[in-house]
Amino acid sequence: MSFQQGLSGLNGAAKSLDVIGNNIANASTVGFKGAQAQFADVYAASLNGVTGNTAGIGTKVAAIAQQFTQGTVEATANPLDMAINGGGFFRTVVNGTTQYSRNGQFQLDKDGFMVNAQGAKLTGYGTGAGGTVLPGSPVPIQINTADLKPVATTRVDTEMNLDSGSLVPATVPFSATDPTSYNKQTPIDVYDTLGNPHVMSAFYVKTGPGSWNVYVAADGVEITNQKVNAAAQLNPAAVTARNAYATAAASTPPGNLAAAAVSYANAARDAVVAAATAAGATAAQIATITSTANSAGTTVGITPAEIDAKIAAVVSVPPVRAGHLNFDVNGALSTSLMAPQTLPLTVTLPIYPPTGSETTLTFKFGFTNTTQYGAPTSEKKTTQDGYTAGNLQRFSAGPDGIILGQYSNGKSQALGQIVLANFANPNGLTPLGNNAWAESSTSGVPSIGSPTTGSLGVLQSSAVENSSVDLTAELVNMITAQRVYQANAQTIKTQDSVLQTLVNLR
Incomplete structure (x- = not known):
């Protein structure tokens, strides 16, 4: 013994x-x-x-x-905390070394990278244009806090029912400012290339059984009239006169602003009169525009923008319909009755007063599922695909690891996707301390993928996995x-x- x-x-x-x-x-x-x-x-x-x-x-x-x-999952108040429910490890890099961890307590560093308490950067897939996730080799996830760029409207779709029993309006011709000249108005905000909103109003005027004219207004002004209002903005002579006024105003001491204002008023008058004449304005309407411009030019202290506003206030030319809708005996839109016109309509909206964006906004105007039944006229829904600029308000990770950013304009966009790694033999991993492990010859090579795929678990944001x-x-x-x-x-x-x-x- x-x-x-x-x-x-x-x-x-x-x-x-x-x-x-x-x-x-x-x-x-x-x-x-x-x-x-x-x-x-x-x-x-x-x-x-x-x-x-x-x-x-x-x-x-x-x-x-x-x-x-599996440890118990506990909710937290930090949106960057994440718990893995199921198999897999967070993949992190620190000083060029790859580590694996189940500790999902992350925060943003000064450069926008998601890091843990030891400074190890969480890795995943980056995103391309429009927030498209780009699978490939995992890279450190960096939250892009830049503003979401504006997108100009390219399509407007409306779904509505027009009452087949409606009467032809009592007032003719159509006027956007006279409710007795149309049957229905539907406004919606559309966006120019800089993200500025403009109210696009569609007006529906019944002309006979199953037949309707569609007129469009921009910011309350029928688009033919708005095009006349904007005529001076691109006219070479008016542009030269406006620049001359700006130069005189910026001089020290200021130049002859009165003469510059008269010069601009004359150039703007000529441009608007030419556009109004082409649009079918009467002699009386032309005379009103001319007298208003002449009077505005001699007003003490007036600016080009104020001259434009005074001229626009008196512009009145015959409206032009954007298109027409024709319905068959079953209340559905009829392609043959609308021929040669086809849907969607192409609408060009003048941007006036100018915002610095493109001077016109062209988009398609569709009427999907619009009907004419014997029921009150009602708008079901109207949608458009543009939006203004937005700044990042908050973000969180979904069960699939996609980090979704929410912006002040109501839009959301993927900022990245977290990846998980799993091993054939997790017990073969080498402990490194700080809740981290390293790959070893006995653990096998990592299998990397998105959460919820294969043997990888589900992510839960604003939560951590307890011991x-x-x-x-x-x-x-x-x-x-x-x-x-x-x-x-x-x-x-x-x-x-x-x-x-x-x-x-x-």
Whole structure:
């Protein structure tokens, strides 16, 4: 009999207590995975090998195995906190080294990268134009806080029912300012190339059974009249006169502003009169425009913008319909009755007063599912595809790892996608501390992909995965390990007593 078995038992029990103590110490560590000491018996080898009647010589630690079980998921107030529910690890990089972790406590650094407390950057897929996720080699995720660029309207769609029993309006011709000259008006905001909103109003005028004319107004002015109003904005002579006024105003001392104003008024008058004449204005209407421009030019202290406004206030030319709608006996739009016109209509909206954007906004105007039934005229829905600029308000990750940014203009766009990594043998990962592991030869190469695909789990934002340690079970294990330690100590004590008996033989 020897002391070897007892000593090995004491060492094994001490190692088990070390592991249990480490588990208990990390019971509140986010993403921590408990470990378990695993033991193997030991036999002494001889020349003839180990026989069935050979006593073992103790125990040894075979492995300290991590227990990659799912921890409980707890909600937090931080939108950058993320928990993995299922398999996989967050993939991070620090100083060029790739690490893997289950701790999803992240924050933004000064450069907009998502990092953990140790500064390791979370990796994933980047995005291209329009927020399109670009799968490929994972890169550190950087949140782009730049404003969302405006998008000009290219299509407007309206769905409505026009009452087949409606009467032809009492007032003819149509006027956007006279409700008795049309049956229905539907306004909607559209956006120019700089994201400025403009009210596009569609007016529906019944002309007979199943037949309707459609007129369009921009910011309350029928578009033919608005085109006349905008005539001076691109006219070469008017542009030259406007620039001359700006130069005089910027001079020190100021130049002859009165003469510059008269010059601009004359150039603007000529441009608007030419446009109004082409649009079919009467002699009386032309005379009104001319007298108004002449009077405005001699007004003390007036500016080109104020001259434009005075001229626009008196412009009145015959309106031109944007198109017409014809319905068959079943109340549906009839392609043959509308021929040669086809839907959607093409509408060119003048941008006036100028905003610095493109001077016109051209878009398609559709009437999908529009009907003419014997029911009150009603607008079901009207949509358009443009929007103004927006600044990033908030962002969060979805179950699939896509980080979705929400902007002040009501739009949302993907800012990146978090990837997860999994291993054939997670127990083969090398612990690095700080809740991180590294790939090793026994873990296998990582399988990288988007959450919810393959063996990878689901992400939950504003949540963390608590430690997988069961504190009650660890305390019971600690009592057991203590008893094992005491029992091994007792075997050494017994061996000592036996040896003492042999020494005392006479």
